Amino acid sequence: MPRITAEIVTIGVELLKGSVLNTNARFLGKELTESGFQIEAQVTCGDSLAAIEECLALALARADLIILSGGLGPTPDDVTREAVAQFFKMPLVFSKSQFASIQKHYRRHGFKSIPDQVRKEAFYPENAVPLLNRFGIALGFYVRCGNRLIVVLPGVPSELEKMYHNEVRPLLKRFFKKMVKRPALVAKTVGMSEPEVMQRLGKDFFKEPFDFGIYPETGEVSLRMYAERTGVLQRLKSKIKKRLKPALYALEDVTLAEKVGQLLARKKHTVAAAESCTGGQLAAEITRIPGASRYFKGGVTAYDNAVKESFGVGRALLKTKGAVSKETAAALACGAREVMRADYGLGITGIAGPTGGSSKKPVGLVFIALSSARGTQVRKYLFWGDRSQVQAKASKKALELLWRRLRGVS
Amino acid sequence: MPRITAEIVTIGVELLKGSVLNTNARFLGKELTESGFQIEAQVTCGDSLAAIEECLALALARADLIILSGGLGPTPDDVTREAVAQFFKMPLVFSKSQFASIQKHYRRHGFKSIPDQVRKEAFYPENAVPLLNRFGIALGFYVRCGNRLIVVLPGVPSELEKMYHNEVRPLLKRFFKKMVKRPALVAKTVGMSEPEVMQRLGKDFFKEPFDFGIYPETGEVSLRMYAERTGVLQRLKSKIKKRLKPALYALEDVTLAEKVGQLLARKKHTVAAAESCTGGQLAAEITRIPGASRYFKGGVTAYDNAVKESFGVGRALLKTKGAVSKETAAALACGAREVMRADYGLGITGIAGPTGGSSKKPVGLVFIALSSARGTQVRKYLFWGDRSQVQAKASKKALELLWRRLRGVS
Numbered sequence: 001m002p003r004i005t006a007e008i009v010t011i012g013v014e015l016l017k018g019s020v021l022n023t024n025a026r027f028l029g030k031e032l033t034e035s036g037f038q039i040e041a042q043v044t045c046g047d048s049l050a051a052i053e054e055c056l057a058l059a060l061a062r063a064d065l066i067i068l069s070g071g072l073g074p075t076p077d078d079v080t081r082e083a084v085a086q087f088f089k090m091p092l093v094f095s096k097s098q099f100a101s102i103q104k105h106y107r108r109h110g111f112k113s114i115p116d117q118v119r120k121e122a123f124y125p126e127n128a129v130p131l132l133n134r135f136g137i138a139l140g141f142y143v144r145c146g147n148r149l150i151v152v153l154p155g156v157p158s159e160l161e162k163m164y165h166n167e168v169r170p171l172l173k174r175f176f177k178k179m180v181k182r183p184a185l186v187a188k189t190v191g192m193s194e195p196e197v198m199q200r201l202g203k204d205f206f207k208e209p210f211d212f213g214i215y216p217e218t219g220e221v222s223l224r225m226y227a228e229r230t231g232v233l234q235r236l237k238s239k240i241k242k243r244l245k246p247a248l249y250a251l252e253d254v255t256l257a258e259k260v261g262q263l264l265a266r267k268k269h270t271v272a273a274a275e276s277c278t279g280g281q282l283a284a285e286i287t288r289i290p291g292a293s294r295y296f297k298g299g300v301t302a303y304d305n306a307v308k309e310s311f312g313v314g315r316a317l318l319k320t321k322g323a324v325s326k327e328t329a330a331a332l333a334c335g336a337r338e339v340m341r342a343d344y345g346l347g348i349t350g351i352a353g354p355t356g357g358s359s360k361k362p363v364g365l366v367f368i369a370l371s372s373a374r375g376t377q378v379r380k381y382l383f384w385g386d387r388s389q390v391q392a393k394a395s396k397k398a399l400e401l402l403w404r405r406l407r408g409v410s
Numbered sequence: 411m412p413r414i415t416a417e418i419v420t421i422g423v424e425l426l427k428g429s430v431l432n433t434n435a436r437f438l439g440k441e442l443t444e445s446g447f448q449i450e451a452q453v454t455c456g457d458s459l460a461a462i463e464e465c466l467a468l469a470l471a472r473a474d475l476i477i478l479s480g481g482l483g484p485t486p487d488d489v490t491r492e493a494v495a496q497f498f499k500m501p502l503v504f505s506k507s508q509f510a511s512i513q514k515h516y517r518r519h520g521f522k523s524i525p526d527q528v529r530k531e532a533f534y535p536e537n538a539v540p541l542l543n544r545f546g547i548a549l550g551f552y553v554r555c556g557n558r559l560i561v562v563l564p565g566v567p568s569e570l571e572k573m574y575h576n577e578v579r580p581l582l583k584r585f586f587k588k589m590v591k592r593p594a595l596v597a598k599t600v601g602m603s604e605p606e607v608m609q610r611l612g613k614d615f616f617k618e619p620f621d622f623g624i625y626p627e628t629g630e631v632s633l634r635m636y637a638e639r640t641g642v643l644q645r646l647k648s649k650i651k652k653r654l655k656p657a658l659y660a661l662e663d664v665t666l667a668e669k670v671g672q673l674l675a676r677k678k679h680t681v682a683a684a685e686s687c688t689g690g691q692l693a694a695e696i697t698r699i700p701g702a703s704r705y706f707k708g709g710v711t712a713y714d715n716a717v718k719e720s721f722g723v724g725r726a727l728l729k730t731k732g733a734v735s736k737e738t739a740a741a742l743a744c745g746a747r748e749v750m751r752a753d754y755g756l757g758i759t760g761i762a763g764p765t766g767g768s769s770k771k772p773v774g775l776v777f778i779a780l781s782s783a784r785g786t787q788v789r790k791y792l793f794w795g796d797r798s799q800v801q802a803k804a805s806k807k808a809l810e811l812l813w814r815r816l817r818g819v820s
Contacts, residue, residue, distance in 0.1 A: 016449040018439025019625045019634060022432055025454070029428030039426040041461070042454040044435070051451070058468075195525045198485055214485060215424050216566075224429060273711075279697025280690035283711040287689025290764050290797055298717035300710050301683075301693040307708035307750050340717050354700050384518075387700055389568055 003038040004176055007063035009055045011070035011080055012155055013046045023157050024069050031164060035172065036181040037065060047071050052083035056150070064148055065172070070155030072138040074117045081141075084152060085125035088143065092123040095130045098139045105137055128152075131167045135159045142171065149175050182211075185233045187223040187240045189247035190256055190400045197221045200243045208232050218389075219396035220256065221247075249403055256399050257285045263406040264295035271402065272340035273299040274311060274332035276323065277350040277366060282395040297340040302332065311335045322361070324349050326378045329367035333378075337371045344405070345371040346398045350381075352390045366394045370401045377401075413448035414586055417473035419465045421480035421490050422565055423456045433567050434479050441574060445582060446591040447475060457481050462493035466560070474558055475582070480565030482548040484527045491551075494562060495535035498553065502533040505540045508549045515547055538562075541577045545569045552581060559585050592621075595643045597633040597650045599657035600666055600810045607631045610653045618642050628799075629806035630666065631657075659813055666809050667695045673816040674705035681812065682750035683709040684721060684742035686733065687760040687776060692805040707750040712742065721745045732771070734759050736788045739777035743788075747781045754815070755781040756808045760791075762800045776804045780811045787811075 008028045014020050025042045032039060040063050045051040052071070059066040071080030085092050099122040106114050124130050124141040131140035131153075138154035140163055151168055153160045173179070189197060194216045206212070210227035223240070227233050237251065249259050264271060273282050283299030286292055302308040305323055309315055312335030313328055321327040329347045337345025350366025357363035362382070369378040379401065383393040418438045424430050435452045442449060450473050455461040462481070469476040481490030495502050509532035516524050534540050534551040541550035541563070548564035550573050561578055563570045583589070599607060604626045616622070620637035633650070637643050647661065659669050674681060683692050693709030696702055712718040715733055719725050722745030723738055731737040739757045747755025760776030767773035772792070779788040789811065793803040 014623055014625060016439055016452060017443040017623065017634075018436040018441070019623050019632075020627075021436050022452075025425075026428040026431050029426055031428070033427040040456075041465075042426060042432075044452040046450075055451075195484060195528065198527070199525065212487070213424055213427070213429065214487075215429055217430070222429070224424075224427070270714075272717075278694075279702070279706075280693025280709050280711070281697075283690025284688075284694045287691075287711065287713065288798060288801070292689070293713055293766075296689075296711075297714040298711045299690055299713075301690070301697065301706075301708050303697065303703055303709075304707040304750065307682075310749065339720065340714065356703075385568060388698060391698070 004036065004065065004179055005040045005063045006032045006037040006065040006067065007040050007059040008032075008042045009052075009059055009066060009068045010042070010044045010155070011047060011052060011068060012044070013077075015044045015070070016046055024155065024160055027157070027161055028067055028069070028164070031169075032065070032067075034184075035169070036179050047077045047079055049079055049083045049086060052080060053087045056084070056087050060145065060148060060150075065176070066148070066150045067153065067168075068150065069153045069160055072121070072140070072152070072154045074115070074120055074137070076117075080152060081124060084128070084143065084150070088125060088127055090126045090128075093126045095122050095124055095139060098122045098130055098132060101132060101134065102137045131163060131171075133159055133163055134166075135162045140167065144175075180228075182226045182228060183230050183233055185223075185225040185227075185237055186251065186253050187225075187244065187248060188220065188250040188254070188256070188259075189222070189244050190220045190249055190396070190403065192221060192244070192247035194221050197223070197244065197247070201239070202243065205236070205239055205243075208235070210236065218392045219400065249407075255289075256396065256403060258289050260399055260403050260406065261286070261289045261292060261295060263403070265291070267406070269343040269406075270295050270297050271344040271346065272297040272336040272342035273346045273348075273398070274336035275299065275301050275348045276303065276308070276328075276332070277352040278348050278391050278395045278398075279303065279352075281391050282346065282348065282398050285395055285399065297342040300336065308332070311339065324351055324361050324365060324367065326367050326369075326380065329369040330371070330376045330378050333369035333371035333376055343372060344402060345369075346402060347371070348394055348398055350383075350390070350394060352387045352394075354387055364390050366390065366397075368394065368398050368401060370398075370405060372405065414446065414475065414589055415450045415473045416442045416447040416475040416477065417450050417469040418442075418452045419462075419469055419476060419478045420452070420454045420565070421457060421462060421478060422454070423487075425454045425480070426456055434565065434570055437567070437571055438477055438479070438574070441579075442475070442477075444594065445579070446589050457487050457489055459489055459493045459496060462490060463497045466494070466497050470555065470558060470560075475586070476558070476560045477563065477578075478560065479563045479570055482531070482550070482562070482564045484525070484530055484547070490562060491534060494538070494553065494560070498535060498537050500536045500538075503536045505532045505534055505549060508532045508540060508542060511542060511544065512547045541573060541581075543569055543573055544576075545572045550577065554585075592636045592638060593640050593643055595633075595635040595647055596661065596663050597635075597654065597658060598630065598660040598664070598666070599632070599654050600630045600659055600806070600813065602631060602654070602657035604631050607633070607654065607657070611649070612653070615646070615649055615653075618645070620646065628802045629810065659817075665699075666806065666813060668699050670809055670813050670816065671696070671699045671702060671705060673813070675701070677816070679753040679816075680705050680707050681754040681756065682707040682746040682752035683756045683758075683808070684746035685709065685711050685758045686713065686718070686738075686742070687762040688758050688801050688805045688808075689713065689762075691801050692756065692758065692808050695805055695809065707752040710746065718742070721749065734761055734771050734775060734777065736777050736779075736790065739779040740781070740786045740788050743779035743781035743786055753782060754812060755779075756812060757781070758804055758808055760800070760804060762797045762804075764797055774800050776800065776807075778804065778808050778811060780808075780815060782815065
């Protein structure tokens with residue numbers, strides 16, 4: 001069955017110039033993929049009538065659904081509604097209900113009258129159907145064009161996201177009745193490289209037809225598969241379970257920090273961290289998860305040696321073995337566990353760079369220790385990359401060590 | 411003078427499907443804009459020969475410089491080098507030096523031999539000139555096409571960024587000799603909203619012709635201005651200095667954490683942090699800056715109340731005032747300063763959500779304290795947004811308080 005295709009057009013010079021990150025394209029890509037659309041392209045163009053019209057013409061030639069976002073603001077450089085109207089040779093008309101909604105919005109924020117230029121926000125092309133925006137002042141709208149649909153949304157991410165959920169998703173369900181949502185399979189692995197994952201999956205993994213994506217990201221590799229039939233995914237799933245077992249931490253879309261949190265919460269265990277070179281990143285990753293207070297006791301960023309000392313790392317040890325050593329990592333992990341009365345203690349010490357490295361202890365050298373009632377294990381790593389990569393890889397590796405202990409593999 | 415134009419083509423279904431955020435498009439957009447290019451469009455397409463060839467044809471019709479990124483990996487779904495070769499009807503040839511570099515990379519990471527499929531990484535189209543990648547295994551390359559230039563880079567952001575700086579920027583300087591780099595002016599402000607910044611700048615700020623961008627981001631507003639003549643920027647600069655003074659922390663492209671670090675290092679002062687609801691994010695932001703060990707003593711993430719207690723927050727205080735209170739924030743800041751023997755102590759406590767809020771202490775309520783030899787100040791905030799937004803805003807606000815103290819304004 002041919003798939004229903006979509007194209008995403010994001011509008012704004014701030015996107016072209018890289019002044020802001022294009023989170024709307026990502027949001028729409030993810031949502032439309034989940035709903036079963038095949039995304040043909042994502043295009044970003046500037047705020048000009050000609051550029052928007054050109055993008056619209058191109059998109060109409062290759063996609064069933066086109067979502068445009070951005071360029072609906074009140075300032076003169078916002079011309080998306082004008083471009084769409086001009087493309088269809090249609091005049092702009094005034095929406096009374098949107099104007100009332102704008103008035104309400106301004107009153108709620110303590111304004112007595114609406115600035116003149118904001119009146120513009122209540123206009124839409126005559127062949128369009130307005131999509132009310134309850135979360136801001138820019139009106140959205142859609143245009144039917146034969147069997148194709150053009151949806152125009154404001155560029156402010158929070159408004160776009162809410163309008164998508166409230167207005168656009170129901171519209172798409174009504175318009176594209178034949179839409180087939182393809183079942184998806186997600187697999188998340190840690191501690192295995194992309195080539196290694198591919199090698200373990202083997203050639204016969206790919207003998208049945210399905211859509212496959214492999215995404216490496218800081219110590220992890222994620223797999224995403226879509227197939228027309230559920231049977232195919234079932235077979236893939238059982239192969240993945242067997243072949244990627246040492247690295248597989250989830251068959252759903254969760255992060256490693258979430259997974260570790262789930263395991264800790266289920267076992268009613270707690271963890272504490274003592275970090276040097278990662279400088280708080282491990283604690284920040286753990287506490288980004290809602291409900292982390294159930295299992296995270298706390299963390300210490302022991303940057304200064306005096307702070308390491310006050311945290312159970314003996315001065316003699318620091319002198320003889322050095323701050324970056326197996327022994328210091330172990331002392332940090334034990335210190336974290338004991339001082340904060342946690343079941344598990346994680347200790348990280350290393351050289352994140354760019355300076356501070358030597359031939360014996362180069363930039364990227366990191367010791368990570370995990371301490372529990374069963375004892376303390378320390379691992380040595382040589383991470384490759386710049387400061388931020390070394391920090392990110394070390395934090396991830398610490399989570400991986402804890403995950404392995406919790407799942408009972410190592 | 412007509413501007414030299416550029417188009418950015420990012421390749422990968424993971425981008426179309428929204429599985430990863432397109433940071434490469436942003437990086438390239440920013441860099442090329444700084445170098446004086448006018449970005450015409452950014453296009454993302456999937457990993458298919460036809461799609462890549464179509465994008466290349468379109469881009470060649472409208473831009474002088476085309477940068478393609480992604481799809482150079484070792485897996486079979488990576489077809490960018492094949493698509494470029496096919497577009498120019500050229501065969502792929504083998505690069506001995508890139509192969510040697512790949513061998514070195516694998517040996518350094520403890521592998522004895524190179525996986526078969528990785529050999530693919532050393533091939534490039536015959537009409538191309540290879541761009542060595544010292545930071546990974548994917549080869550980059552460029553193709554001259556009359557007065558146009560096509561540059562192809564790997565999709566891994568860290569590799570792309572380093573190759574851009576080391577290889578591409580010098581190449582662009584050689585190739586586009588007539589490039590006029592427009593002088594730019596950057597202004598970074600914190601603690602002022604976008605409308606407030608605009609109001610303070612006033613209408614007369616915009617009377618001369620120049621290119622203006624305003625970009626709000628977590629508690630900050632950045633301004634970026636380009637003009638043909640330096641005189642215009644000089645006048646804008648002196649207006650910005652006067653009108654945005656209470657919020658202006660830099661007239662160059664540095665982060666607030668970098669600026670605070672510079673001020674601390676210059677004064678030979680140190681700081682320590684005790685965080686509750688931000689869970690280590692403040693420490694992580696400070697230690698992300700190279701050389702932070704000069705001025706950052708350390709941090710504590712005091713999640714559990716027992717950890718808060720061991721850190722100088724009295725049990726009685728926690729009982730009578732609660733963990734989220736003015737008094738606890740002050741005790742955290744003083745504790746951080748005293749225990750870690752720092753000149754400044756920052757303390758943060760609040761409710762990041764999504765749960766844990768009440769009518770008296772709602773989600774978003776955060777107390778931030780700054781302690782020094784001169785005493786301790788505490789501020790109360792009600793941040794708006796989800797958990798990650800509340801955490802990010804609170805970390806930023808703590809840095810802002812320290813910046814204000816260091817610049818001597820408050």
